[in-house]
Amino acid sequence: MKRTISVFAVLSVLVLAAVAPAEQGQTGQTGQTGQNGKIGYVDLQRAMNMSEHGKNVKLELEGMVKEKTQMVEKLARERDAMQQDLEKNRMVMSEAAVRDKLDQIKKIDRSAERMIEESNEELGKVQRDKEIGILKDLDAIITEIGLEGEYTVIIPAEMVLYAPE
Secondary structure (H helix, E strand, O other): OHHHHHHHHHHHHHOEEEEEEEEEEEOHHHOEEEEEEEEEEEOHHHHHHHOHHHHHHHHHHHHHHHHHHHHHHHHHHHHHHHHHHHHHHHHHOOHHHHHHHHHHHHHHHHHHHHHHHHHHHHHHHHHHHHHHHHHHHHHHHHHHHHHHOOOOEEEEHHHOOOOOO
């Protein structure tokens, strides 16, 4: 309930209305009928970012990014240590041992690349899933604002080419 109220407050600030003609339909060959209506628009990205749920999602994603970054950095440190060991001991190592060490370094590199790709995919999926949940909440609130404010239509701000501020 508290989240709904805070999102409602954000949206009521973000929904701006302009009185403009809204076409209601055509009457065949005799012409068009028009009726004045209220058109509103909402900055969905801003509403998502300002809502409590959106802020929590952002914090959760930042935590996931930090965790994934630490894992990749750990692999990078392992790789660097192996590389330094190879450079330091290369002269006393057999050719087979050098190849083995280089193979291990390449394996760590591939593992890090794979981890980065998988992490990016996972983070993208989590973000999309969380945003869908937020958008469902926003949809209900936008509908409520539209009905209470007697708007003809409320559109995303990204579709608005001009509106007075």
